[in-house]
Amino acid sequence: NAGVTQTPKFRILKIGQSMTLQCTQDMNHNYMYWYRQDPGMGLKLIYYSVGAGITDKGEVPNGYNVSRSTTEDFPLRLELAAPSQTSVYFCASNPGTANTEAFFGQGTRLTVV
């Protein structure tokens, strides 16, 4: 089982560039999430989705956009990258009931210079 797959694993962006972080899951989970983790910090929720066509903002959505056209895919778009977006990004999913664990992708380490 692949679980949650993120690409790329590493990326260096220049200030002002844009990119899309890809996330796909093969578990038919309804809920998907994007988190960022800064050094020594916990996970901050950027955006989440409860199903195809439905997305909503988390704690730190500014500078990001998402879409959910299929159950499997939940890409995260960075427009006009800034140094403050240097972080590790994790995509996660769960089946769609509130009290179940989240399954995480392996993360994307992004550096904006």
Added chain:
Amino acid sequence: QKEVEQNSGPLSVPEGAIASLNCTYSDRVSQSFFWYRQYSGKSPELIMSIYSNGDKEDGRFTAQLNKASQYVSLLIRDSQPSDSATYLCAVGTGGFKTIFGAGTRLFVKA
């Protein structure tokens, strides 16, 4: 602002000892509580979940929940060097969101 607080550590214990990790949360209506382990450079992985007051044991791990005190803890018995990691406390606030603490770094000395 709903918060989950953890002591950042590092917590250092000798091999074979009990490691005790603590977490408090601010949202009284929280329903679900999780402990994730995160090795350096890796993604979090679930090690324990607990939903009702009391203790829940799974092997060397015991999660303890006290909703009145808004407190959840994780005990690791017979700590091993392989337990050295950051432990993230996470709280389900109802709906679809989970709030994570900043994590406690644990070092188990051989």
